[in-house]
Amino acid sequence: MVQRVAIYCRVSTTDQSCSRQERDLLEYAKKADYEVVGVWKETTSGSKNNRTKRKQVMSLAQARKIDGVLVTELTRWGRSTIDLITTLQDLAHWGVSVIAITGLQFDLTTPQGKLIASVMASLAEFERDLVRERVCSGLAAAKAKGKQLGRKPGQRVKADKYAPKVLQMVFEGHSYRQIARELHLSKTTVNEIVKRDKQKNCSFLS
Template identity: 40%
Template sequence: MLIGYARVSKADGNQVLDLQIDALIKEGVNKENIYTDKISGSKDQRPGLENCLKALRENDTLVVYKLDRLGRNLKHLIQTVEDLTKRKVGFKVLSGQGVNIDTTSPAGKMIFSIFGALAEFERELIRERTMAGLQAARARGRMGGRKFGLSKAQVRLAEASMKNRDTSVTELCKELNITRACLYRYISPNGELRENANKVLGE
């Protein structure tokens, strides 16, 4: 099944959103399977995107008009598509710089792998700088490291809640007293445990 996502900022106006929706429908996406947001791409809270990601199932394909409609930045974009790939969900871009990206085809996978390599390179640079900073801090007698933000019980609650398609992410975050960014560091949109969650659980 094809699932579409379209986004405009509040300043863009409805016509730009209509353009995206028309392109998605022309590609074969049913109108009832198109999720939308009218919000800046830099915002963490995008209800339409969250509902879209939760609706996707194995062998579905997420279709967007342009790459910048989906990701807040390169890191967020790569992480989102990597999560889709793990779930065996395809990703296709219709226009702009990413027009040749279609992870359901060999050529599209190769192109996106280049993005992945760039993101990995960026992560390694950040990791090296972080480690160098920690070593310098230890040399001065200071210990560093980020503490976990969720308990074991909260991780299990979040896991079960995110596996339920009817769960409101906003309400869940309020219940756990955390931000959406914090939640997604532990649990993926479809309820899978991430590295931080496994560390808390000791797995």
């Protein structure tokens, strides 16, 4: 039963305001008899990963200080399908739901939540395939122009050691930041491991 909620508002540009989102969410919380522990507002593009306020809300969830996150719609919370399913999984692990103002409650421990998670996981895989296809196309074009791709052998001992685990966690839907934190790697190293794997997969298609 959701009782304590954190309100999260986000707009994409500085000429926009979170005021309307905040007003609507506070009104909804009052009607639903939720205890609002705080309101977190930030201005950042949906594609950017520098969401300081969202990280603070996630920290509250991990500390079991809230039962739910209240948003106007899921696009305000998730950066992409992959990011959305990853954060929902983390929140579910901590017993926290994401609640949209439409009344939809995304709790992955319920049958409805599991169904939604399954659908979103399929969409995330589709999204990854599209990204992989675009990367392969770009690499093929670069190769055709004679550009040298990748590093020389023997220069990435640590990265090669962690590559299987990194790729497995990426497949499971974890974000690069989460993987870097759990494996004590830099986000750049994680990104390079995934990039090399995509290059290798593309080579099989050429």
